Amino acid sequence: MPRVLLIIAVVMLTVYCVVEVAQSRGYRVRAMPRWLWAFAVIALPVVGPVSWLLLGRPLKHRPQVRGHRAPDDDEDFLRGLH
Template sequence: MPRVLLIIAVVMLTVYCVVEVAQSRGYRVRSMPRWLWAFAVICVPVVGPVAWLFLGRPHKQTRQLPRPGSAPDDDEDFLRGLR
């Protein structure tokens, strides 16, 4: 039974990391290109996903809130998203 749980945990970690690599499209990943991370996560069972979690995930980008009292159409990022 413990062996089955370990296999399920490895599969779930791999699936989670594959989805996260796929969703990192607009972000800059660290250390290697995104396609190489996907290859490593899929082909190297435990080391690939753990390496992605600690070495490859993109940094969280903090979004700046507009200044108080400014209208949404003053924010260039907001206007760019409307197109």
């Protein structure tokens, strides 16, 4: 029974990573081209998906709120309301 659960876990991880590789944008993928990641994830059962998760998947970009302010904090905006 533990062997079956391990095989199911590896298959689920591989399917998840294949779908994630297919949905990622090619220019955001790190370290290798997207088609090579897809091949590695499919051909190398555990090493491929783990490598994708650690080295290949695109980094999540957080929106930066550097010079943005609320409209009521902008004096020019408030002057234009009158």
